[in-house]
Amino acid sequence: MxxxxxxxxxxxxxxxxxxxxxxxxxxxxxxxxxxxxxxxxxxxxxxxxxxxxxxxxxxxxxxxxxxxxxxxxxxxxxxxxxxxxxxxxxxxxxxxxxxxxxxxxxxxxxxxxxxxxxxxxxxxxxxxxxxxxxxxxxxxxxxxxxxxxxxxxxxxxxxxxxxxxxxxxxxxxTPHDVLFSRSLVEAITSDPGFAGGEYTSNAEVVAGLERHARIWAVMGFSTEFWKQEVWRALEFDSKEAFLEGFLQPYFTVMDPNDLICMAWKWQRxxxxxxxxxxxxxxxxxxxxxxxxxxxxxxxxxxxxxxxxxxxxxxxxxxxxxxxxxxxxxxxxxxxxxxxxxxxxxxxxxxxxx
Amino acid sequence: MxxxxxxxxxxxxxxxxxxxxxxxxxxxxxxxxxxxxxxxxxxxxxxxxxxxxxxxxxxxxxxxxxxxxxxxxxxxxxxxxxxxxxxxxxxxxxxxxxxxxxxxxxxxxxxxxxxxxxxxxxxxxxxxxxxxxxxxxxxxxxxxxxxxxxxxxxxxxxxxxxxxxxxxxxxxxTPHDVLFSRSLVEAITSDPGFAGGEYTSNAEVVAGLERHARIWAVMGFSTEFWKQEVWRALEFDSKEAFLEGFLQPYFTVMDPNDLICMAWKWQRxxxxxxxxxxxxxxxxxxxxxxxxxxxxxxxxxxxxxxxxxxxxxxxxxxxxxxxxxxxxxxxxxxxxxxxxxxxxxxxxxxxxx
Structure with missing residues (x-):
């Protein structure tokens, strides 16, 4: 726990x-x-x-x-x-x-x-x-x-x-969803801080959680979202600021094993x-x-x-x-x-x- | 070299x-x-x-x-x-x-x-x-x-x-392309074997290269490709076999720094x-x-x-x-x-x- x-x-x-x-x-x-x-x-x-x-x-x-x-x-x-x-x-x-x-x-x-x-x-x-x-x-x-x-x-x-x-x-x-969510999971589990799921704080897996967030950036939003810079409506002034101020923090507070538990369900x-x-x-x-x-x-x-x-x-x-x-x-x-x-x-x- | x-x-x-x-x-x-x-x-x-x-x-x-x-x-x-x-x-x-x-x-x-x-x-x-x-x-x-x-x-x-x-x-x-290729690069550079680009063989980075290949699976092919199991035409009998027999080996023989050099150009x-x-x-x-x-x-x-x-x-x-x-x-x-x-x-x- x-x-x-x-x-x-x-x-x-x-x-x-x-x-x-x-x-x-x-x-x-x-x-x-x-x-x-x-x-x-x-x-x-x-x-x-x-x-x-x-x-x-x-x-x-x-x-x-x-x-x-x-x-x-x-x-x-x-x-x-x-x-x-x-x-x-x-x-x-x-x-x-x-x-x-x-x-x-x-x-x-x-x-x-x-x-x-x-x-x-x-x-x-x-x-x-x-x-x-x-x-x-x-x-x-x-x-x-x-x-x-x-x-x-x-x-x-x-x-x-x-x-x-x-x-x-x-x-x-769909098989594509299985592959997408697999990439999300791998972004987390490949972080040495994940330690096979036995980390002592989600902070130890922050690099993996951030990579996971950035894969969400690619698939979670549309190509047009990024092209039209829709993130400006959320009062960010660059896509980097949007990633660092919204999407990455959204995920880095979360628990890696919990995300993986949900992804396993999603895939099946x-x-x-x-x-x-x-x-x-x-x-x-x-x-x-x-x-x-x-x-x-x-x-x-x-x-x-x-x-x-x-x-x-x-x-x-x-x-x-x-x-x-x-x-x-x-x-x-x-x-x-x-x-x-x-x-x-x-x-x-x-x-x- | x-x-x-x-x-x-x-x-x-x-x-x-x-x-x-x-x-x-x-x-x-x-x-x-x-x-x-x-x-x-x-x-x-x-x-x-x-x-x-x-x-x-x-x-x-x-x-x-x-x-x-x-x-x-x-x-x-x-x-x-x-x-x-x-x-x-x-x-x-x-x-x-x-x-x-x-x-x-x-x-x-x-x-x-x-x-x-x-x-x-x-x-x-x-x-x-x-x-x-x-x-x-x-x-x-x-x-x-x-x-x-x-x-x-x-x-x-x-x-x-x-x-x-x-x-x-x-x-x-496009900004979406920048984000996509960034995820590709990160799959490689996050592998401890990458060693900041100073690995002594691409084999040391095989885990990262394989993750990189699997992100290609998500974005390189279409959702319909996977749904219709088009890989069967290439004589594989499962999507896992296609990944392991085609897409992963395609990339794992390659040089990580070379891929990153190309991705850097692509992004700009x-x-x-x-x-x-x-x-x-x-x-x-x-x-x-x-x-x-x-x-x-x-x-x-x-x-x-x-x-x-x-x-x-x-x-x-x-x-x-x-x-x-x-x-x-x-x-x-x-x-x-x-x-x-x-x-x-x-x-x-x-x-x-």
Whole structure:
């Protein structure tokens, strides 16, 4: 276990931390005491049918959903919906390699077991049912790895999911995504300070974390983002300043093992595991009204890949979000981004299932 | 100096190696004895006006042009044209960090000076004029960094260049390209075996070179290349086998300092240096009949970026080469690739200037 101050209420505001008990994992092994961090907004109605689950992406937590996506005036309106954001396993807030202690001491750091997207969804379903009394979801919404979890929910628990909005992600990871995330992981693990995952502080791996951030710069934003110098809107005066003042610090505070735990999941997200590898059959299980929402300039979850999946989902629509930022448009930086998200999500959430 | 057997006639076939003497460099410093490797195909006619210069790309040499692009039945037909392929400085065949010895001993390895695309073009012009008696070029043709040299030729020596075919490259490097190539360089320099450029064999840097190759896998090929498993056409049975049997070995035989020398040039290719930063003015100097030929699925020299330059060149056309491979379509692997190249190049070379 490592004490990393980034993963705290100071940096992430209010959240609950609840144990769902022992979680046996798809790949074998288990998390003896699986704790999930989550936040809620709004009130569960008497019929218990207005809950919207939000899942989180690689390196992201409930924080960005709270700050950018949820609130009065947004589709995710707490006046209408009981919004539950659950931080994924490995996020650093829920049980993760760096914080495994007590009953989880045996799986600390490099000994943390491999977790699957499916494990997250099983854990989330248990949290919702046993701790929040939620049996069905008005909707599941998530971006990137959160979209992977959204698809997993819709395929694994079709009777529980009425609506689904996978944003900038796919149901089945692509080989290109596997290669991209592998390069991200290698930027970290190749740092001698990583020490096979047994560093004593993330500061020892800062060089690797910075290289990791700079590979995100290449793939996370679009070629046009850099060409148009969109970072100027964030009040930086050079791309170097943007890297050093935003993208590198964003990642260097994080825990290397936690990032690697999430990347391992990302590389293996695949709903076709439920159907012997048959993606058509897996997507055919989805009964949720589904809006597939890629970002136009996404370099690694390109609209083309999302389209190929949307066409296999019965009750679905293809809604492209135009954003020159590319994948990291998810940060909701462009003033034109949230209005599109809210328009699509609002139509989905407020419409029939 | 390092003895690297890859950079030899055994692996690269016939080529000439000629000293053009001392080359003073744009960034300061000089190469005391600049040697250029080159090959020729066909015969210079009496009017000395049928010469076509071919420039080389990052990690590539005359070899791939000889094997894939030049010959009977191709646009680059030695029966019509005197084709001269010049290996760039840092290619490992021409003067490069790893082979600097004798009069160049003082600039060996990490002491090699910074070379610019403009230095290559000045060196090539001297080689052509002083050693081959060529004052004007029927055409200049090059891909990727070779396109950067092609543009440099057309802007710097407009009176000498009748036709230009920049393939999959730009006249002014984009910020995204700078970031991408920086990640490539960092994959190498972060390897402890690199030892600040003073390794004693490229084998000491194999881990870094392999990571470098795997970043090429992410950006060099397209998302569709991986999704469609196009590598099967190259007789591999998994993407891992393709990486381990093709892409990694392609790079691990090479010299790290040589790759970094080329990447440094790539990151700074910019014809607007000639016009105080005014790209319109620089491209306005081009008088050559110019076919701008991006590859449709290129992830880092996307057609959009090439189009923006083509529109600023008077006597130009925009000719997209469709290839699912993306940038590394340049390897001419797809059976549909060379027919397109030959059609466009043939029309350019055989038509009016």
């Amino acid at each position: 490592i004490d990393n101050p980034y993963y705290s209420h100071e940096f992430h505001g209010d959240y609950e931390l609840v144990s769902i008990g022992r979680l046996d994992l798809e790949e074998g092994g288990s998390i003896p005491d699986c704790r999930l961090a989550y936040t809620t907004f709004g009130t569960l109605n008497e019929a218990r049918d207005n809950a919207v689950l939000v899942t989180t992406w690689f390196s992201g937590t409930h924080q960005i959903w709270r700050d950018q996506y949820i609130g009065d005036g947004h589709a995710l309106d707490p006046a209408k919906y009981f919004v539950v954001v659950v931080d994924q396993i490995g996020s650093g807030l829920s049980t993760s390699p760096h914080n495994a202690s007590g009953d989880n001491a045996a799986i600390s750091m490099s000994k943390f077991p491999h977790v699957r997207i499916g494990d997250d969804v099983v854990a989330q379903e248990r949290l919702l049912r046993e701790h929040l009394g939620i049996e069905t979801l008005h909707a599941v919404v998530g971006g990137s790895m959160g979209a992977q979890q959204t698809y997993e929910w819709a395929v694994r628990f079709p009777e529980k999911v009425k609506r689904a909005a996978p944003i900038a992600g796919t149901a089945q990871v 997200g695949d709903v076709a595991r439920h159907t012997g590898g048959d993606l058509d059959a897996a997507l055919g299980r989805i009964t949720a009204r589904t809006f597939v929402m890629p970002i136009s300039e996404d370099m690694f979850f390109p609209p083309r890949d999302c389209r190929a999946e949307q066409e296999r989902i019965k009750n679905s629509e293809f809604r492209v979000v135009d954003d020159v930022l590319g994948h990291l448009g998810l940060f909701a930086v462009a003033p034109t981004y949230m209005p599109q998200i809210d328009a699509h999500l609002g139509e989905l959430l407020d419409g029939p299932a | 390092i003895d690297n057997p890859y950079y030899s006639h055994e692996f690269h076939g016939d080529y000439e190696l000629v000293s053009i003497g001392r080359l003073d460099l744009e960034e300061g410093g000089s190469i005391p004895d600049c040697r250029l490797a080159y090959t020729t195909f066909g015969t210079l006619n009496e009017a000395r006006d049928n010469a076509v210069l071919v420039t080389t790309w990052f990690s590539g040499t005359h070899q791939i042009w000889r094997d894939q692009y030049i010959g009977d039945g191709h646009a680059l037909d030695p029966a019509k044209y005197f084709v001269v392929v010049v290996d760039q400085i840092g290619s490992g065949l021409s003067t490069s960090p790893h082979n600097a010895s004798g009069d160049n001993a003082a600039i060996s390895m990490s002491k090699f000076p910074h070379v610019r695309i403009g230095d290559d073009v000045v060196a090539q012009e001297r080689l052509l004029r002083e050693h081959l008696g060529i004052e004007t070029l029927h055409a200049v043709v090059g891909g990727s960094m070779g396109a950067q040299q092609t543009y440099e030729w057309a802007v710097r020596f407009p009176e000498k260049v009748k036709r230009a075919a920049p393939i999959a490259g730009t006249a002014q490097v 290719g910019d014809v607007a240096r000639h016009t105080g930063g005014d790209l319109d003015a620089a491209l306005g100097r081009i008088t050559a009949r110019t076919f701008v030929m991006p590859i449709s699925e290129d992830m880092f020299f996307p057609p959009r970026d090439c189009r923006a330059e083509q529109e600023r060149i008077k006597n130009s056309e925009f000719r997209v080469v469709d290839d699912v491979l993306g940038h590394l379509g340049l390897f001419a692997v797809a059976p549909t690739y060379m027919p397109q190249i030959d059609a466009h190049l043939g029309e350019l070379l055989d038509g009016p200037a």
